[in-house]
Amino acid sequence: MTPPHAQPGAAAAGQAADPTGEHILVVDLGTTMTTATLLMGGEAQPIPEPVAGARSWPSYAFVEPHEIVVGELADGRRRNDPLRFRAEFKRRLGGGAISREYIEFPAGDHRGGPPHPSSFPPGGTVPAGRHVTAGDLSAALLSAIRTEAERLAETAIDRLLVTCPGDFAIGNPDDQRWAELDDACRAAGFRDIEYLHEPVAAAFAPISGRPPVPGQLLLVYDFGGGTFDAAVVRISEDHHHVIAADSLPDCGGADVDALILQEIVGMSGLEGQALHRAESALRIAARDVKHQLSSDPSCLVDLGPLHEGIRLTRDRLEELVHQSGLLERTLILVDKLLDECGVSREALAGVLLVGGTSRMPMVTQLLASFTQFRPMDIGCAVVDGATAWARSAPTRTLLPGRPAPDLVPLCWPLPQGRATLSRWLAQPGERLADGAPVARVSLPDGTLWDLRTHMPGTLVHQHRRQGESFASEDWLASVRAAPLGAAEDGLRILRPGMRVPATKPCGPVAVSTDGTRLARVVAPGARDVEILSLESGEPITVIRMGQPVTHVVMPGPDCALLASSEKVQRWASTSGVWKPTWETGVTVKALMTDRDGSFAGGISDHYQPTTLGSATSEGWDPARAHFNQGSGAWLAVGPGGRTVVAAGTGRSELLREQSGSHHLVVLPYAICATVAPVSGTVYFSAPSEDFHKRLGAIRSSTWGSRYRTMLWSLQGAVDSAMTENLPHPTYLGVLSRKATVPRYHDLGVGPVTQLACDPSGRFIAAGIGSRMVVILRIQDLQVVATTGWLAEEFVRLAFCHGGGRLALVAKDGSATVWAAADTQ
Template sequence: MFPPISVSRVGEAVLVIDFGTSTSSAALVSSDGRVRLIKEPGSGSWSWPSAVCADGDRLLVGTTAERRKRTDPASYRAEFKRDLGQQAPIPLGDRDYPVSALVTALLAAFREQAGEPVRRALLTVPASYRPGDPRRALMIAAAEAAGFDDVELLAEPVAAALAPLSGEGFGAGDTVLVYDFGGGTFDAALVRFGGDSGNEVLGHAALDDCGGRDIDALLIGHVRDSGGAELAEALAVPAGAARAVRMRLGLQFADFARGIKHQLSDVTEVEDFVSHLAPPSRVERAELTALVAPVLARTVDCCRELLRGCSVAADAVTAVLLVGGTSRMPVVADTVARELGRPIRRPEDPDLAVVQGAAAHAEGDTGRVLLGMLEAPGRSRLRWHPPAGSSLSRILIDAGEKYAAGAPMAVARDSDDLLWTLTAGSAAGTVRDWIIPAGALLSATDWPVTVTSANRPIRLHRSGTINRVFDVGDARSVAFSPDGRWLAGGGRGVRVWDHAERRLLLTLSGSTGYLLDPVRFSPDGRRLAAADREFLQVWDLATGDRMLSLEHSATVDDVNFSSDGRWMVTASDGAAVIWEVATGARVRTMTHEYPREDFRRKGSRSLTERLRGRPAKIKRPNVYTVAFSPDTSVLVTGSNEVHLWDVANGEQLGTFGNAGDVAVSPDGQQFATAGYNPLNIWTNGPEHAEAAGTRMEANALALDSTDYGWECPVFSPDGRFLAVGWARSIRIFDAQSRGRLDELAETRVDATVRSLDFSPEGEYIAAAYGNHVAMWTIGVPVDET
């Protein structure tokens, strides 16, 4: 029916940036996999000049900087990629800037032009930036200063090899020599496609002083020499002229030479004027070919040296892939084909090959996730097995904070500057302390963090002991805060207590005057969400202020947060809607439909009450409960059938059973259903896999013959127990052994139980019923393996 739930990174937008010496480009890979090149607003081009110009306290970038350079050449700078790593600052006007600040300005411009908040960046870097090269760290720091939280690096030749090609693409086993001739540098790399490790870089070489700008300099010298005294007189700068005049003339001559070079890629002869006072300058393609021959010879020698260093014969190379703007010159392809004797292949767009290939890499990247391993049940250390040479890049859950099962806890960076998400695995808990700080090396033998596991086994009492009772008018919902200190009850208003001190902390009111049901804490405990008729209200618990009020087309029946706190999901009007917590933006809607065969909804008194005045006739089935899987990759919705949805793209993964209420176990592998049929636990896991796919195994726990009346199931934090409301009682089952009712606990109350929740450590259970929210001590945490 559907694949087992597994821990994987949810789709997230990535901004891919090719920061080049002369031009740069970027592409946004959205969360649904679509790729969009970022157009420069100043020119409408996909390629942005890698240039900056100081304008007061701000830095202009790209074409805007290019247009300003003639009026203020002293404040202009291009090709600063060549300066990356130098200690001396770059003077722009009357101020000095670190080179990294110029890089940050360009990256920030791309991020702003992306049109949406982007947290992740993938930057391409030359193959000469080997692991440990300080320029790699400078690129990462510049991107972080531009507003990116997570920054990865990818070698430019690897990206270029993945670009769309003119003709048939490369396949497994092909060995490709990437010949990247850009505006400022020449890079060569040998890439082998396929294999267990994917596309492998066998070796690389580079010439940092060999690029299109060096050819421009040769062409400028040729024009000057061939122009004679008449050109020299026309270009002479008067004695005592300002420095800006000399700089302006130099920039003008460079633009002229670049224009000549580009034209000679299409025609055999060009005649043009450096200025309106200068005589015409005529250049033939044959002259340019002779000028660039020594430069091309250096690039060919670089490639041959690379092949020798990799012990790869030239005839073992499938093809030479020409990328970079300078490779457009006809003489480049002719020279490389003649000297190396291998077929020549080209990308569809040599200028955009690197960014398009990097976007393809990001699009196919499903994420690198490492599951946390607890030392032992109830013990206090957690570790991961990262690749050799990894470091702890960023801590996501600080000391003293709670985390859910499967929640991302930190990010690790490997030696190739690729990022790995370190998750909590199947155990929830609280971080006590990080032994290894951010930035330090991380090995497979380290225990980097000490924790208090919420999954300590609970020894259950045969009969629970009530120890707290709080008053709430028409109590409908109850929830513990993630740290277990606070208890919230929803009904006619929301009340939040410090249950240990029996002290009321907050009273919150809705805007419609109706019941507030259900209530949910965010994973960080800073927000509280409650359904308020057709609205979802979200409050800041520190101030009591309402942060969001999200309107729906019908009554909101349920709400839940994702484990990382980034998303909320609501059930309303036959659909589940995912919202972004930070902005309140609607992200995705998953609509339930009746199956083709007729479906007659069976109702009970409690389920009918939950309709809260809806019309009796509905066009699609109601959605009563919604919940994310622990890793947020799957959404579970309870309706006429239980539906599973892929959060990343909104596609339905499968259905099973039918229920109004659904609970998901902490490890995401079990589902408890109640409402329409007897209470059931459904197991989803590899042990139930068949040749045709994965099936769901159901075990009815209730030995009572009554089909209806089971409500609000909830798993204990360790996943061992299942609590459920039935009429005026709370019944607790062993979710692992499917224990009989009389072997565990049952608690009687004086009204119908409408909501249940376990405390984070599993020692208490709270219930909403009648006009009360009550707490029972149901077990004692024990240190057992």
């Protein structure tokens, strides 16, 4: 499998580039060989070793008094002083000093000239008097690779993706191996470092043949040059997961090379000075013999003009390996690993062969009982897979999160803009009455102030510690609003609280999705829209459209959509200044917005069929959804756009249209509806308990909409059902997403003219006529709270942010915030 939007190996044609233009250096830091690829705008370029030009760098280091050279250059200096040469230092990560040599790098001292790409450091100083560690050598190798990559890219490279064994605890400083590797990466000059376990990287590599599918378990069998690593990996679409991993640090291709070298020396008869002079060449010959015998049954080892060559066979090599027990040890580790994680061999989809030593035919024979997956390049599977993962970097982005729908983040307008938390006066879990003290703070002038809540609820989170400083705009605490219907001992009576004064007469009105703002057209046919706070009652601003405003909605406290008979205009506030951000020449008959402000839109008759358009921060999309139904207006949309409710004033049946997980529900003669934000259940007013039977059976058809929205509250009401001589709608209809027939609950009072669901999805507010509101608990549809009979009519009801208060807007534009009298 490959990560989303990723193609393994070389960049595919049309591969999306990183929009930031950032280069990523991908390194498989191996025990014997290290391989690197530079990802530039979606194109993958191997970083060759500068001396030999090969794709892989030997993981060699040579410690000079003032520098560390790596790769082939280190191998070339081995004969001069073998004690300063180091190989397979990855095995020693986390193990302290590995060399008795001291090394000092005076700043700017590069032995009389510019540094070689294979020398470290390219500048700076390692303190004198410190023994060389595996981390120093790893940093030298990574630095040399970075220097070569920057030479090819002609730009600085700060981002690194490096692989590590599956048993490394990434991010845990207690794992000394990972901690020293992390220090090495930073010493090499990288600022942004990402880690990927080698088995996970290998599972992302391009596979010859059919790859494993998401959900399957895969055994990664990584027989590399210096170590053997095994891991059980669960395949997924986006990121594979290591179930368990283990390794043998002294079992790899180098150990096979040692067996071949010992056999060659024994057969050649070389000894003494002759053996010493030929040792380096014999080591190279042993490695070449291993590679050749992976494809040929025998090979000839050339010992030079003074000695007769010797012939080795694959059968003899396999005999030597079996006698050493190397392969048997790998199987013992695999069985131990499967037993520890409770996975049987039968539960595995197969084994993924990784590492150059896995090319040996005897490895394939040993694992014949498994389904075998082979990467296209078995020796570079880890770096190729890591490169495929790195391609998905542009998709690994996060947008700011929003608080849970029933949580209210609290911040206070501090007199001097900043304060220091002196102490908390309430603790998480403590229930708070309206106006209860939460914290005591110290201002810069030394005065103490108490911070109080503006609503009843429960303190959930404290976002600062005692002694920490914060600003007016910082969230200091989060409160879960006390539900309006939380009383257990009978019906709770709602009481009026803060009131926004009226402006007579008044045009269209709207409450912001978070329940903190009121927008009202100052008079019928007026061009001015006044925005006020529902928390303090104070005016915030007045915005002017330029044409009479017919519709207004607020997707959030700092955004408003205004519509006239000719256009739709979006306004937004930046640093308290409201300005129009765009307008479009479209006529709408309804505007809508979702609960969290991520969607806003409206319906228009300018297009046939009728069109739902969306209003983003960038502009208007006129074709988010089309529908052919003769609906009077849109009433409500559920979470994720999965349920959309419309009123069909002229239809003779209750219609549900479905497309995948989307549902369009047309409710003939319904006056109001709402959709639960969690379950997507539709609640609507109905004149009888057999309402659907009078209209005909529910039928299904295709709906092609693909938009995403959660509609909060629409402008306007549907034409009155009384024109059809139907009874007053005193029943609450309930239609879940999977149900084919609604169920009904008799409220006993009516007509039900408005419905709203609280942010948590636990309560429904039902407007009875225009003079009373009752709160129902969704769990059992029992009335748990009421306003009683009101002295003035309301035209809009909406839950305030957190669900603990209810805002009622009257015809004259005044608004009253209602809360429970008893919050305990």
